[in-house]
Amino acid sequence: MQHLIRGRVLDFHADPADSDDNHRYLPDGAILTEGGKIVAVDDYANLARPDLPETDHRPWLILPGFIDPHIHFPQVQVIASWGAQLLDWLHTYTFPEEARFADSDHATRMAGFFLDQLIAHGTTSAAAFCSVHATSAEALFTAAEARDMAMIAGKVMMDRNALPAVQDTPQQGYDDSKRLLEKWHGRGRQRYAITPRFAITSSPEQMEATGALAREYPQCHVQTHMSENLEEIDFTLSLYPQARDYLDVYESHGLLSERLLLGHCIHLREREIMRLAESGSRAVFCPTSNLFLGSGLFDRDGLRKAGVTTAVATDVGGGSSYSMLQTLNEGYKILQLRGQMLHPLQAFHWATRGNALALGMQDSIGTLAPGSAADLVVLDARATPAMAMRMERAETLSEELFILQIMGDDRSVAQTYVSGRPMKAGRSPASG
Ligand code: GUN
Ligand code: ZN
Numbered sequence: 001m002q003h004l005i006r007g008r009v010l011d012f013h014a015d016p017a018d019s020d021d022n023h024r025y026l027p028d029g030a031i032l033t034e035g036g037k038i039v040a041v042d043d044y045a046n047l048a049r050p051d052l053p054e055t056d057h058r059p060w061l062i063l064p065g066f067i068d069p070h071i072h073f074p075q076v077q078v079i080a081s082w083g084a085q086l087l088d089w090l091h092t093y094t095f096p097e098e099a100r101f102a103d104s105d106h107a108t109r110m111a112g113f114f115l116d117q118l119i120a121h122g123t124t125s126a127a128a129f130c131s132v133h134a135t136s137a138e139a140l141f142t143a144a145e146a147r148d149m150a151m152i153a154g155k156v157m158m159d160r161n162a163l164p165a166v167q168d169t170p171q172q173g174y175d176d177s178k179r180l181l182e183k184w185h186g187r188g189r190q191r192y193a194i195t196p197r198f199a200i201t202s203s204p205e206q207m208e209a210t211g212a213l214a215r216e217y218p219q220c221h222v223q224t225h226m227s228e229n230l231e232e233i234d235f236t237l238s239l240y241p242q243a244r245d246y247l248d249v250y251e252s253h254g255l256l257s258e259r260l261l262l263g264h265c266i267h268l269r270e271r272e273i274m275r276l277a278e279s280g281s282r283a284v285f286c287p288t289s290n291l292f293l294g295s296g297l298f299d300r301d302g303l304r305k306a307g308v309t310t311a312v313a314t315d316v317g318g319g320s321s322y323s324m325l326q327t328l329n330e331g332y333k334i335l336q337l338r339g340q341m342l343h344p345l346q347a348f349h350w351a352t353r354g355n356a357l358a359l360g361m362q363d364s365i366g367t368l369a370p371g372s373a374a375d376l377v378v379l380d381a382r383a384t385p386a387m388a389m390r391m392e393r394a395e396t397l398s399e400e401l402f403i404l405q406i407m408g409d410d411r412s413v414a415q416t417y418v419s420g421r422p423m424k425a426g427r428s429p430a431s432g
Contacts, residue, residue, distance in 0.1 A: 003420065005031045006044050007057035007378060010397070011064055011368040012353045016345040017304070023345060025397055030054070031062065033374040036148060036419035041368045055422070057378045060414050061400070063348065064366050065124025065375035066324040067355035068314050070223070070263045070284045073114045073140050073153070074098045074107075074131040075317030085294050086229040087200075089318065090162075099165035101131035107139035115143050119423045121322045122377035122413040125365050127152040127223055127261060127313075129195055132166045134176045141184045148188065148419040150365055150373065152221055154195035155180060159206045167201075174209040181213070185220060189373075189419075192217075193261070198225040199236045199249040211253035221259045221359070224250065227272070228264035228295045247272040256281050258360060263315060264289075265303070266296040277307035282358045286315035287330035293318050301340045311358035312350045324351045325408035332405065344401035374420035379404055380427075383412040 009029030014022040030044040032052075040047060048054070072078075074097065081093040101107045118126060130136040130153055137155040144151035157173035158166060168176065177194060185192035194217070196202045196210040214222050227233055227246050240249045247268075250256060258280035265276070265283035276283060285298045303310055313319075314327050321327065328347040335342045356366025364372050381400045382388035387407045394400050404412055416424050 002032060002034045002039065002052055004047055004052045004054035005033060005057065005062065005376065005417070006054055007060050007062040009041060009062050009368070010348070011041075012345075012349040015354065016343060016349055022349065028058070029062070031368060031374070031376065033417075033420040036374055036421075038368055038370055038372050038374050040370055057415065061379045061381070063377050063379065064352045064368055064372075065377045065416060065418070066122050066351045067359070067366055068118065068123045068126040068324060069261060069282075069311040069355050069359055070286055070313035071126050071316050071319070072129045073111065074101045074129075074136055076110050076114050076117070077317075079317035079320060081317070086232055086318070087235070089293060094317070095163045095166050098131040099163060101136040102133045102165065104135040104139060107131075107133070107136045108143070111136075111139040111143035114140070115147055115149060117322050119147070119149075119416045119418065120413065121324065121410045122379070122416050123322070123324055124375035124377070124416060124418050125150040125152075125361075127193060127221065127359065129153075129197070129223065130155045132156050132158055132168050132173075134180055137180050137184070141180075141187075141190050145188055145190060147423070148421070150189040150191070150361075150375070152191045152193045152223075152359065154193040154223065156195050156197040156201075157206055157210060158197040158201035160203050161201050170203065170205040170209045173206055174213060177213055178216075181217060181220060185217070191221065193221040193223045196222070196224050196255075198232075199240060199246065200232065204240070207249065207253040211255060214255055214257075218257070218259070221261055222255050222257070223261040223263070224255075225263040226250070226265055227267045228290075229293070230267060230296075233267060245269050245272050247275055251275060251279075258282070261311070261358070263313070264295065264298075266290060266298055268299075273303065273306045273308065276303070280309065282309050282311055284311045284313050284358070285331060286313050286319055287327055287334050288320045289315035289318035290334065291330055292320045297334050297338050299338060300335060301338070309358050311355045313355075321409070323409045325404055325412060327351070328405045344398050344405050347405050348401055374417055376415075376417040377413060378415040378417075379408070380412050380414045381408070383408065383414075387412070
């Protein structure tokens with residue numbers, strides 16, 4: 001059945017950093033949906049028909065749903081854990097918590113909660129790390145499929161330097177990953193990501209196994225972490241003494257490609273930057289996490305200049321918010337400290353089409369193009385009294401977007417559509 005969703009419509013067709021002709025804004029626009037897909041986007045007057053059911057979101061903004069390309073599903077009860085940097089944080093808080101995901105009832109309860117949180121924050125797709133247990137990936141995919149939500153996910157492979165309860169072996173990691181991949185990759189909107197956690201927790205034998213999987217399934221993403229923290233880098237290089245640098249651990253196992261998503265990429269050497277650019281591997285900026293764990297300041301402009309494709313993500317629970325708006329807020333501040341600017345148009349492009357491009361999924365998500373998924377976020381820049389007061393003095397779309405970027409969170413997400421279905425216990429504009 002067709003449905004018309006009316007509001008102030010905004011989407012992007014180019015990166016505002018590259019082109020002045022980068023977005024489309026329809027002050028009284030509408031999105032025609034059918035069967036979970038977008039059929040047309042135009043001025044409301046051109047699409048309205050008396051027989052068509054419609055939902056009116058004016059004066060709110062409607063954009064493609066946010067995409068979170070790096071998040072940890074088993075860390076919903078790790079977020080906001082005090083006082084540690086990366087390696088201590090992993091051992092003190094994260095590994096013990098992830099151990100609980102061996103229990104499929106726990107994993108199922110957390111998976112439903114996790115996806116509902118994403119939706120509450122306007123995020124309609126994510127690339128998620130699960131725990132080492134196949135049960136955790138089963139739980140997440142099952143919950144995502146029930147919501148018809150496009151998820152990229154994989155069980156982490158990790159066979160050393162962690163609690164025994166969160167370790168697999170090279171063979172078990174390979175076998176479990178392959179079985180999950182065969183079952184879930186390409187089933188509806190689900191995609192499997194081969195997920196070696198990072199070099200520290202994978203032996204050379206396990207890295208071999210991840211390389212073998214990546215060669216067998218070149219259509220699958222590979223997600224991991226790199227160069228987040230200085231101690232992490234030193235430890236990694238001591239564990240892989242033959243590696244030229246951190247990236248070389250992944251490179252020498254055949255993992256570099258346009259499908260490789262590397263969380264963090266903060267402390268990079270010249271050779272690494274060059275090879276990231278040449279191989280098309282993606283660098284994923286995780287602002288709230290990088291501040292929370294005291295990891296460092298991402299060099300967006302340096303990477304961009306070298307030709308590296310970047311994405312921006314929450315990294316919950318190292319990250320401290322599920323909100324892509326709050327992620328862009330902290331991203332703005334990190335770039336300020338670097339002497340770099342994040343214009344609001346660039347920010348909203350990044351969290352939608354930019355992240356879709358980094359995932360190679362720009363035809364189906366992060367866009368309002370006909371044929372793409374009807375995954376939408378409806379944003380209210382007057383969601384709180386402080387925002388409403390600030391908005392009295394906003395005159396342009398960019399100012400409104402910046403207020404959302406700096407002051408917004410889940411309260412600003414008036415509605416989230418996944419595959420054409422409204423998923424949030426909605427507010428109506430009339431009820432404020
Ligand atoms: N490096 C390896 N595992 C993790 C994780 O769970 N979170 C973060 N932020 N970095 C990691
Ligand atoms: Zn992470």
